Amino acid sequence: MIHRAAPTDPPVDLVVHSATLVDAEATTPDGWLAAADGTVVARGAGGGWRELPLAGAATVVDGSGRLLTPGLIDVHCHGGGGHTHDDGADAIRAALGCHRAHGTTRSVVSIVTGPLERMAAALGAVSEVMADDPTVLGAHAEGPFLHPARRGAHAEQHLRAPSQAVVEALLDAAGGDLRQLTLAPELPGALDLVARLVDAGVIVAVGHTDADLATTQRAFDAGVRLLTHAYNGMRPLHHRRPGPAVAALNDPRVCLEVIADGHHVHPELVRTTFAAAPGRVALVTDAMAGACCGDGAYRLGDVDVDVRAGVATVAGSERLAGSTLTQDRALRLAVTRCGIEPRRAVEAATLVPARLLGCDDRLGLLRPGYLADLVLFDPDWRVERVWVAGVPVVSSSSRPRP
Numbered sequence: 001m002i003h004r005a006a007p008t009d010p011p012v013d014l015v016v017h018s019a020t021l022v023d024a025e026a027t028t029p030d031g032w033l034a035a036a037d038g039t040v041v042a043r044g045a046g047g048g049w050r051e052l053p054l055a056g057a058a059t060v061v062d063g064s065g066r067l068l069t070p071g072l073i074d075v076h077c078h079g080g081g082g083h084t085h086d087d088g089a090d091a092i093r094a095a096l097g098c099h100r101a102h103g104t105t106r107s108v109v110s111i112v113t114g115p116l117e118r119m120a121a122a123l124g125a126v127s128e129v130m131a132d133d134p135t136v137l138g139a140h141a142e143g144p145f146l147h148p149a150r151r152g153a154h155a156e157q158h159l160r161a162p163s164q165a166v167v168e169a170l171l172d173a174a175g176g177d178l179r180q181l182t183l184a185p186e187l188p189g190a191l192d193l194v195a196r197l198v199d200a201g202v203i204v205a206v207g208h209t210d211a212d213l214a215t216t217q218r219a220f221d222a223g224v225r226l227l228t229h230a231y232n233g234m235r236p237l238h239h240r241r242p243g244p245a246v247a248a249l250n251d252p253r254v255c256l257e258v259i260a261d262g263h264h265v266h267p268e269l270v271r272t273t274f275a276a277a278p279g280r281v282a283l284v285t286d287a288m289a290g291a292c293c294g295d296g297a298y299r300l301g302d303v304d305v306d307v308r309a310g311v312a313t314v315a316g317s318e319r320l321a322g323s324t325l326t327q328d329r330a331l332r333l334a335v336t337r338c339g340i341e342p343r344r345a346v347e348a349a350t351l352v353p354a355r356l357l358g359c360d361d362r363l364g365l366l367r368p369g370y371l372a373d374l375v376l377f378d379p380d381w382r383v384e385r386v387w388v389a390g391v392p393v394v395s396s397s398s399r400p401r402p
Contacts, residue, residue: 010036011055014390016376017047019063023070023366024279024347033068035372038389043366059392063376066384069346070364071105071373072327073353075180076140076229076257076284078110078300080291080326085109086118086301089125096135098292099285102326105373105388106135106354106363108179110286112301113143113154116166120173127177135388137357138179141170142228145183145190146208152233153314153321154208155302162189164196171200178202179357182228184209185219198223203356205257206244208233216247220254226356229286230256230273232264232320249276255356257284258348260334261325263311270338274348282356283330283348288312288322332381 014035021031021043032049034042042052054060078084081098083091092109099107109129111122119141126139144160151159160166162183171178181197182205183190197204206219207228212235227248235243248254258281260270274281285291289298290307297315298305300322304315312321327349334345354364362371372390375383386393 011053011058012036012041013055013058014061014372014387015049015052015054015058016061016063016068016374017049019066019068019376021068021366022342022346023364024343024351025365025367027343031068033366033374035374035387035390038372038391040366040368040370040372042368061376061385065379067342067377067379067381068366069375069377070350070366070370071375071386071388072103072331072349073106073137073357073363074099074104074285074327075108075282075353075356076110076142077104077107077287078112078322079289080287080293082289082293082298084289084298084300085126086111086114086122088121089128092125092129092136093133095289096129096133099287099326100135100386100388100393101383102292103328103331103375103383103386104326105375105386105393106137108137108140108357110140110142113146113151113158114301115158116144116160116169119144120169123170123174123178127175130177137359138177139174140180140182141178142182142207145187145193147184147187147210150184150208150210150233152208152319153300153303153305158302162187162193164193167193167196171202176201180205180226182207184211185222185224186211186215191219191222194219194222194224206234206248209244210235211244213242213244213247216244217251220247220251225254227254227256229259229264229284231269232259249273252280255280255282255352257282257286259284259286259323259325260330260338261323262333262337264320264323267333267338270334271340274338274340274344278344279347279352281348282352283327283334283345285325285327285330286322287325290324291326293324328375328377328381328383335381
């Protein structure tokens with residue numbers, strides 16, 4: 001069967017055929033997908049793509065033996081390619097380029113806790129990038145209202161008590177582009193800020209928190225809808241003192257970020273999380289500057305970070321400091337190490353974050369009418385080609401590093 005958009009669609013300028021199409025709705029062997037002017041216009045199986053009118057310069061890709069998914073979406077990423085998002089617009093663009101080559105076609109740009117002036121400048125830089133780059137879906141302020149004991153790689157001297165004035169300063173600096181903010185709800189006055197943030201279109205997340213189960217539940221009732229990197233930077237799971245993760249697992253309103261790199265969360269717990277919260281797990285990278293790079297010394301805000309064997313830690317400690325993940329590797333590890341069924345893993349890297357951001361009407365599925373953000377993987381879930389709104393980003397001749 002051919003699933004086709006309206007008959008007035010322009011001639012097709014991109015076809016990928018003979019691939020296995022994988023999205024949250026279906027797995028289609030010997031499938032094909034057609035796009036025109038940056039939008040998916042038809043999909044099907046077998047040879048039906050040959051019936052479509054092709055533009056004169058149409059690109060036709062034989063996807064035999066490969067997997068085609070929607071473009072990956074990362075709602076929590078701090079940098080890559082040696083660049084950190086807190087260093088301005090050029091650094092953001094360079095880091096995005098690293099991740100785009102690995103299949104992340106849409107991103108929320110995360111910034112770490114720092115002096116208020118620096119956080120404001122970083123938010124302004126995100127808005128500057130967004131003005132000419134539609135792949136950026138907004139900014140994420142991770143802090144500054146975080147619990148000192150659960151601060152992770154955030155500089156303690158820059159943590160702040162919850163304040164309406166600071167919220168207004170961040171909102172003003174972002175110019176309407178602040179999409180997420182992570183806070184610790186147990187801090188005095190934190191929950192009083194949630195309604196203002198939600199009214200401003202901000203997705204409020206619980207993270208870097210010492211909150212107990214009841215406090216986290218109150219946060220969700222107040223409008224919080226996301227758990228920042230589940231299990232990390234919060235009270236651990238305990239059979240008599242369940243904390244934020246259990247509150248999120250049991251609340252169908254809440255999405256849970258998971259860093260599936262094999263270091264932040266044990267693969268068995270990743271699998272348990274997917275089973276306990278179907279359709280609510282969002283794979284994220286929480287990547288820092290060392291993503292797409294080698295081992296060495298890096299900075300994350302005012303914190304020195306060492307990367308050894310691909311694991312980022314606060315210098316001189318064993319505290320994790322983000323990751324060196326790319327979203328394609330997160331997807332691959334979810335499938336190969338955590339045992340997640342491929343369609344569910346793809347959903348967690350595409351439709352779940354799209355739904356969280358309110359753009360699941362145009363992103364996250366291989367469906368006519370959706371943007372032609374596409375990733376072609378080899379059978380081992382390694383990226384071969386990437387398209388953003390039908391425009392090629394990476395070809396098999398310029399394959400990204402594993």
